[in-house]
Amino acid sequence: MAKNIAEQIVEMLENANVKRIYAVTGDSLNHLNIAVKKSSIEWIHVRHEEVGAYAAAAEAELDGFAVCAGSCGPGHVHLINGVYEAHRSHLPMLVIASTIPSEEMGMDYFQETNTIKLFDDCSYYNQMITRPEQVQRTLQTAIQHAISKKGVAVIGLPGDVSEMDAEEATTSNKIFKTNPVIRPSDEELNQLANLINESEKVTIYCGIGAEKANGEVIQLSKYLKSPVGYSFRGKMAIQPNNPNEVGLTGLLGLPSAYHAMHEADLLILLGTDFPYQKFMPVKNKIVQIDESPERLGRRAKLELGLTGDVKETIKALLPLLKEKTDVHFLNQQLEFYEKVKETQLTYVKDFGKENAIQPEFVTYTLDKLAKNDAIFTVDTGMCCVWGARYITGTGERKMLGSFNHGSMANAMPMAIGASLAHPDKQVIAMCGDGGLSMLLGDMATIFQYKLPVKLIVFNNRALGMVKLEMEVGGMPDNETDMVNPDFGMIAQAMGYPGKNVHHPEEVEAAIKECLDYSGPYLLNIFTNPNALALPPKIEFDQVVGMTKSMAQLMLGGKMEEALDTVKTNYKHIKGLL
Numbered sequence: 001m002a003k004n005i006a007e008q009i010v011e012m013l014e015n016a017n018v019k020r021i022y023a024v025t026g027d028s029l030n031h032l033n034i035a036v037k038k039s040s041i042e043w044i045h046v047r048h049e050e051v052g053a054y055a056a057a058a059e060a061e062l063d064g065f066a067v068c069a070g071s072c073g074p075g076h077v078h079l080i081n082g083v084y085e086a087h088r089s090h091l092p093m094l095v096i097a098s099t100i101p102s103e104e105m106g107m108d109y110f111q112e113t114n115t116i117k118l119f120d121d122c123s124y125y126n127q128m129i130t131r132p133e134q135v136q137r138t139l140q141t142a143i144q145h146a147i148s149k150k151g152v153a154v155i156g157l158p159g160d161v162s163e164m165d166a167e168e169a170t171t172s173n174k175i176f177k178t179n180p181v182i183r184p185s186d187e188e189l190n191q192l193a194n195l196i197n198e199s200e201k202v203t204i205y206c207g208i209g210a211e212k213a214n215g216e217v218i219q220l221s222k223y224l225k226s227p228v229g230y231s232f233r234g235k236m237a238i239q240p241n242n243p244n245e246v247g248l249t250g251l252l253g254l255p256s257a258y259h260a261m262h263e264a265d266l267l268i269l270l271g272t273d274f275p276y277q278k279f280m281p282v283k284n285k286i287v288q289i290d291e292s293p294e295r296l297g298r299r300a301k302l303e304l305g306l307t308g309d310v311k312e313t314i315k316a317l318l319p320l321l322k323e324k325t326d327v328h329f330l331n332q333q334l335e336f337y338e339k340v341k342e343t344q345l346t347y348v349k350d351f352g353k354e355n356a357i358q359p360e361f362v363t364y365t366l367d368k369l370a371k372n373d374a375i376f377t378v379d380t381g382m383c384c385v386w387g388a389r390y391i392t393g394t395g396e397r398k399m400l401g402s403f404n405h406g407s408m409a410n411a412m413p414m415a416i417g418a419s420l421a422h423p424d425k426q427v428i429a430m431c432g433d434g435g436l437s438m439l440l441g442d443m444a445t446i447f448q449y450k451l452p453v454k455l456i457v458f459n460n461r462a463l464g465m466v467k468l469e470m471e472v473g474g475m476p477d478n479e480t481d482m483v484n485p486d487f488g489m490i491a492q493a494m495g496y497p498g499k500n501v502h503h504p505e506e507v508e509a510a511i512k513e514c515l516d517y518s519g520p521y522l523l524n525i526f527t528n529p530n531a532l533a534l535p536p537k538i539e540f541d542q543v544v545g546m547t548k549s550m551a552q553l554m555l556g557g558k559m560e561e562a563l564d565t566v567k568t569n570y571k572h573i574k575g576l577l
């Protein structure tokens with residue numbers, strides 16, 4: 001019996017080593033669903049397509065490629081947020097957007113959406129299959145784009161086309177996962193070496209593009225006596241075993257990395273598209289090395305911009321360098337970093353009180369008890385801050401988040417994808433109460449697939465980061481408070497243990513119980529709503545803004561909240577100004 005197109009697509013996905021498709025089935029997807037049922041691929045039935053896209057994004061980040069799908073109309077629109085996440089984070093992902101019967105296109109048919117227009121801004125490849133002769137060529141090209149360009153590829157698939165008889169193409173069906181060696185030319189390397197050799201104080205700053213170059217970065221920093229800062233996405237790869245690391249910078253960062261970058265004569269940016277221009281120095285010389293030349297110079301004024309793989313570039317560069325002997329600048333930055341870490345620990349030592357447990361203390365305890373190869377997912381907002389500052393990179397741990405797209409509600413869906421892809425790993429989702437509330441339904445997916453995901457809810461009863469944004473803007477926070485359900489009881493209703501933690505002295509035992517449990521577990525920790533994270537460099541207008549907002553709170557009769565905020569954060573403010 002002849003294969004239909006849906007079966008042909010699934011066969012190609014099997015050959016591309018796809019293990020699962022995240023989707024909500026229905027109408028135009030049904031033929032694909034049945035083809036998957038007869039294959040080695042698993043259909044993961046999420047409750048919401050956005051969750052499926054986020055889960056696939058997590059799998060793509062960990063394993064290099066993943067697939068999600070959505071059926072016509074609302075299914076496409078639901079996918080969009082997670083698809084943007086994958087594309088902006090440069091994660092190879094295929095989206096199968098099944099759609100209305102081809103003869104109805106352009107007729108304002110039920111659930112009609114234009115997939116080309118809809119996904120155009122969040123994909124490198126975006127085409128519709130309308131004939132059997134196209135299928136293999138289109139799918140092979142789509143996957144090739146996703147893997148090679150590191151982003152999203154979309155194929156539109158009308159439901160009626162799915163059931164047509166398949167035809168064999170004359171072009172290649174194979175997926176080519178190439179691994180070329182890319183580095184600057186010898187002339188460019190000599191330019192870079194001369195610049196480094198004539199600079200006394202050099203700081204290295206690494207992003208996710210330096211992920212596979214930990215050893216080379218450490219070797220370079222030792223040779224140049226350079227402090228090493230890193231982005232949030234680069235932390236888990238660059239921090240481990242690095243004696244010269246000085247933390248991260250950016251909105252969630254530390255003053256030590258900011259200081260090292262600004263005090264250097266030469267700043268070397270390795271594999272980072274660091275987006276926060278205000279944190280970038282303007283008076284020293286800056287060199288940027290990246291695999292993608294289009295990123296060069298768009299964040300800072302460069303002395304030199306080079307294209308290359310970080311690992312291969314450093315290996316070729318080292319023989320051209322003169323080893324530096326003056327350790328004064330490096331030691332100065334490391335001493336400052338030690339003081340910054342001491343300041344951080346003041347929050348760990350201050351546990352908080354009933355229903356106002358310090359989130360720094362919670363994260364520090366979680367970091368201490370989690371396994372060395374745990375996979376963490378963090379919700380956007382305050383959970384990102386605590387993860388950035390208190391979860392330690394070991395060389396085996398991973399941390400996933402919506403670091404470029406900055407969406408709420410990503411931690412729990414990403415944990416689903418991470419746990420399915422790596423069932424042997426401890427997967428811990430650091431969820432905000434706002435984020436978890438947004439996609440609450442897929443807690444049921446965790447139970448359905450018996451995933452041993454640990455949901456740690458930082459329940460501050462507020463949109464904490466938004467509250468901070470309003471206050472530094474001189475506004476009293478408004479409509480950031482949240483009246484939450486009992487998340488512990490919701491977990492129990494979903495089929496797995498849920499526990500509420502109200503007192504600081506309960507935290508360590510509760511986290512240990514959660515992590516030791518063999519299945520899914522939710523821990524709902526009532527954290528301090530007035531614990532605010534401030535950036536590594538505080539501008540004067542931000543201080544004025546905070547002062548204004550505190551005054552407005554007091555004038556509005558919220559004296560207790562204003563005083564709690566000041567008392568909670570005065571050590572932090574003192575340490576960062």
